[in-house]
Every structure is written in C-alpha cells, then in structure tokens.
Amino acid sequence: MRDHRLLTAALLLSLLAALGLLMGSRATAADQQRADPAQDWPTIITQLQEQLSRFPNHPQLRQQLAIVYNNYAIQLADEGKLNDAIRQLEEATSLDTANAQLRQNLAMMHLQDAQDAYRTHRIPRARDAICEALRIEPNTAQAYALLGEIDYNSQRLKEAKADWQKALALKPDFAEVKERLKQVSQELPVESEFERVSQAYFDVRFPDTLERSTGFDLQETLLAARRAIGADFAYWPSRKLVVLVYSAEQFRQLRQDAPEWAAGQYDGKIRVPLPNGELNPQAVTRILYHEYAHAVIHDLTDGRCPAWLNEGLAEYEAWKDVKPPWPILRHAVSGQRLIPWTQLFSAQFTAAMSTAEASLAYEQAHSIVRYLVERYSFWRIKRLLQAVKQGSPSDQVLASEFHLKLPRLEEYWKTWLRDTLF
Numbered sequence: 014m015r016d017h018r019l020l021t022a023a024l025l026l027s028l029l030a031a032l033g034l035l036m037g038s039r040a041t042a043a044d045q046q047r048a049d050p051a052q053d054w055p056t057i058i059t060q061l062q063e064q065l066s067r068f069p070n071h072p073q074l075r076q077q078l079a080i081v082y083n084n085y086a087i088q089l090a091d092e093g094k095l096n097d098a099i100r101q102l103e104e105a106t107s108l109d110t111a112n113a114q115l116r117q118n119l120a121m122m123h124l125q126d127a128q129d130a131y132r133t134h135r136i137p138r139a140r141d142a143i144c145e146a147l148r149i150e151p152n153t154a155q156a157y158a159l160l161g162e163i164d165y166n167s168q169r170l171k172e173a174k175a176d177w178q179k180a181l182a183l184k185p186d187f188a189e190v191k192e193r194l195k196q197v198s199q200e201l202p203v204e205s206e207f208e209r210v211s212q213a214y215f216d217v218r219f220p221d222t223l224e225r226s227t228g229f230d231l232q233e234t235l236l237a238a239r240r241a242i243g244a245d246f247a248y249w250p251s252r253k254l255v256v257l258v259y260s261a262e263q264f265r266q267l268r269q270d271a272p273e274w275a276a277g278q279y280d281g282k283i284r285v286p287l288p289n290g291e292l293n294p295q296a297v298t299r300i301l302y303h304e305y306a307h308a309v310i311h312d313l314t315d316g317r318c319p320a321w322l323n324e325g326l327a328e329y330e331a332w333k334d335v336k337p338p339w340p341i342l343r344h345a346v347s348g349q350r351l352i353p354w355t356q357l358f359s360a361q362f363t364a365a366m367s368t369a370e371a372s373l374a375y376e377q378a379h380s381i382v383r384y385l386v387e388r389y390s391f392w393r394i395k396r397l398l399q400a401v402k403q404g405s406p407s408d409q410v411l412a413s414e415f416h417l418k419l420p421r422l423e424e425y426w427k428t429w430l431r432d433t434l435f
Contacts, residue, residue: 054085079109083118095126106149120150127159132315134252139163154184161193166281168216168255170201200267204257214239214250219258231258234298238305242330245391246309246398254308255282256301272364274371276300279307299331306330313395314402320362322397322407325378329386332379341369342376343434352377354423358407380433384426389415 061078068074082105089098102119109115127142140163146156161176177194181187207218215235235256243249259267264286271278278284283304287297306327310318318326328337345351352360352374360366360374386394393414400410408419415422 054081054088057081058085075108076112079105079112079115082108083115086118086122090122090125095122095129098122099126116149120146120153120156123149124153124156124159127156131159131163134250134312136163136167136252152183154180154187154190157183158187158190158193161190165193165197166255168204168218168257168282170197170204173197174201203263203267207257211253214253215256216253217256217258220260220263222260230294231256231297231301234301235305238302238330241333242302242306242309245330246313246395248309248313250308250312254305257282257284259284259286261286261288270364272366272371274366274368277304279304279311283308303327303331310398313398317404318398318401319358319407320360321357321374321378322382322401324362324375325380325382326394328375328379329382337376337379337383339376339380339434341372342380342430345373345377346430346434351427354381354419355408357381380430381426384429385415388425388429 058078058081061074061081065071065074065078082101086098086101086105089095089101099119099122102115102122105115106112106119123142123146127139127146130136130139130142140160143156143160143163146153150156157176157180161173161180164170164176165173174194174197177190177197180190181194184190204218206221208221210217210219210232212232215232217232217235219231239249264271264284268275268278268284277286277300283301285297285300285304304327306329307323310323310326350373357374357377362371362374366374382394397410397414400414401407405413411417411422412419417425
C-alpha cells in the first residue's frame with residue numbers, strides 16, 4: 014500500500030497556495046509543519062473540505078481532496094485501522110470516480126480485510142469482503158486466489174478449483190495458484206467420493222470402503238479430543254474442522270510432501286491415513302489427538318509455534334494418560350546421543366529427516382514438554398505459546414518464563430529424564 018501515496022503534504026500545500034485556496038494568513042509555517050503526512054492528514058482534509066464548500070465544482074480541488082483521503086487511508090491501514098481506512102477511500106472514490114488507482118486501492122483494502130477475517134476464521138466476513146473487492150475491481154486475481162483458499166479449507170473442492178482457474182486466467186504467471194490448482198486437481202477425484210459424517214465441530218470424510226461405523230467411532234474420538242485438549246489449553250475452536258481419513262495408499266498418493274515417517278498431517282485440515290489390515294483403535298486415537306492438538310496450537314500462536322514445541326505438545330496430548338515407551342530416547346540417553354536443545358530448537362521436522370532422526374526428535378521434544386508440565390504445570394505452557402505468538406525465539410522464551418539460563422534448564426531436564434527412564 015505504501016507505493017500508492019499519490020501526493021505528499023508539502024506538495025499538496027504548495028499546489029493549493031498556487032491556486033489561492035489556502036485560508037489566508039492562517040496557513041502559517043506552523044500549519045505546514047503540522048500537516049506532515051505521518052501526523053496531520055485530518056487537518057489538510059478539513060482545510061480542503063472548507064475550500065470545497067466554497068468552490069463545489071472545482072475539479073482539481075475535488076481531485077486533491079480525494080488524494081488526501083487516499084493518503085490518510087494508507088496511514089490508517091499502516092496503523093491497523095482498516096475499517097477507518099476503507100471509509101476514507103470510499104470518500105476518495107466518490108470524489109474522483111475516474112481515478113483507477115483509488116479504486117484499486119479500495120479493492121485491495123477490502124481484500125486485506127478478507128485476509129484478516131480468513132486468518133481469524135471469520136469466514137462469512139471474509140467472503141463478504143472478497144465480494145466487495147470484486148465489485149470494485151472485478152479482475153483482481155488475488156481475490157479469486159483467496160476465495161479458492163476459503164473454499165478449499167471448507168472442503169468445497171470443485172468451487173476452489175473454479176476460483177483458482179479464474180485467478181490464473183487473470184494472472185497466468187501466478188505461481189502459487191498454479192501449485193494449488195495442481196494439488197486440488199489431484200485430490201478432487203479421490204476426496205469427492207468420500208462418505209461424510211458431519212456435526213457442529215467436525216466434518217469427517219472417509220472412503221466408502223471403510224465401514225460407516227468407523228466414521229462414527231472417529232467422530233466420537235474427535236469430540237473426546239476436543240474436550241480433553243480444550244481443557245488443557247482453555248480453547249475450543251468455534252469453526253468446523255475438516256477431517257480427512259484415507260487409506261494408507263491414498264495418503265501417500267495425495268500427500269507426497271509428507272515424510273515417510275509421518276503418521277498424519279495438519280495443514281488447515283486434519284489428514285489421517287488408516288493402516289492396512291486390522292484397525293488399531295489406540296494408535297488411531299493417538300494420531301487424531303496429535304493432529305487436533307496441532308490445530309489448536311496453530312490457532313493460539315497464529316501458526317508461529319516452533320516445530321519442536323508444536324510436535325512436543327502434540328505428542329504430549331496424544332500420550333497424556335499413558336506412560337510413553339520412548340525406546341529411541343532411552344538408547345540416546347544411554348549412548349549420550351541426545352540432541353542439544355539449541356539444535357533441536359532449529360529443527361524443522363521435514364522430509365529431510367530420516368526416520369531415526371525424526372523418531373528421536375519427536376521423543377525428545379515430547380519429553381521436554383512433559384518435563385515442563387510436570388515441573389511447572391500446564392498454565393506456564395500457555396504463557397509460552399503467548400510469547401512465541403509474538404515471534405520470540407525458543408531460548409529467549411524459556412529463559413524468560415522459567416527464570417533460568419537455557420543450559421541450566423537443559424541440565425535439569427536431563428536429570429529428570431534419567432530418573433524417568435531408568
């Protein structure tokens with residue numbers, strides 16, 4: 014938005030002075046100082062409004078007032094006052110209906126409103142804002158791209174595909190949309206055939222080859238996860254979460270970005286592959302709890318939770334009422350091969366990790382979270398999440414919250430771990 018400032022305050026005042034439209038001796042040097050673009054657009058607006066009331070048909074005056082409204086709108090948007098910014102731009106476009114740049118700015122403000130609403134799961138507000146942006150500028154590719162994301166995460170795959178096709182038609186080099194269109198084109202033939210069990214909090218989809226009773230069992234497990242994990246975090250998502258249950262083959266076919274060792278995935282939807290052969294209810298329950306915990310953590314941290322804490326908390330919730338076996342961690346302690354905390358905190362838990370590396374990282378992250386909960390209680394964990402939401406690094410957050418330098422806290426954990434494992 015910053016590139017759309019069309020006129021500085023100093024240039025505006027010089028133009029008005031040349032036109033003889035400033036208010037006599039009251040337009041002093043002090044007035045010009047106060048009219049700095051970062052501070053006093055409202056004063057300039059007031060001056061121009063008074064002059065416009067004297068010369069209502071003066072075209073250049075109307076244009077300049079429209080530009081000032083635009084500049085003030087951009088300042089308000091920079092300050093996070095998006096609704097006020099939109100109102101200023103509406104004034105601008107009503108004064109200068111022929112100015113395409115002002116219309117584009119207003120459309121992009123509505124699109125920013127849509128993005129903010131989508132990020133905070135206010136989907137009706139997001140859709141309304143996108144519609145308004147498209148009413149003003151019908152050929153806005155970004156609006157169709159965002160609409161596609163909304164439809165996709167609501168499991169409206171056909172609509173998402175159509176949205177992204179429109180975005181790509183308007184902007185053929187839209188690389189992100191090309192990838193999303195490729196993805197939904199692969200998923201649509203498979204997931205459109207899924208059975209559906211839906212209620213207030215979960216929209217569960219699964220292959221018709223699975224017994225319908227399995228779908229209902231999954232639904233009850235998800236409700237139990239919502240109750241238990243919600244009690245820990247004091248947070249219960251109000252939106253309906255999409256849960257996709259695949260055969261093992263379908264999961265590997267459609268989620269090729271998932272590491273081989275991944276037992277599930279959360280990417281705005283909970284995705285769970287069921288193993289071939291006999292269903293293990295306990296294993297599936299742990300996967301569902303783990304992935305649902307990711308959804309809660311994502312909401313609470315705006316997606317900024319570091320991977321080790323995210324995975325550690327998800328594993329904690331999956332194993333909360335059971336003593337975890339931690340076989341890889343036990344061998345690592347015996348062989349003095351634990352991952353240093355500073356190294357673990359920078360790990361991304363991606364496909365670049367081998368199965369052995371990932372197993373140790375998961376078990377170690379889980380053990381750190383379990384230690385912190387047992388030693389300091391879960392409410393301190395919630396404070397950690399509040400801090401990481403602001404973008405603070407893990408080492409700083411831990412040192413600040415527990416009033417210990419990181420090496421000392423790591424040594425305390427190692428002592429606890431040996432006592433727990435042996």
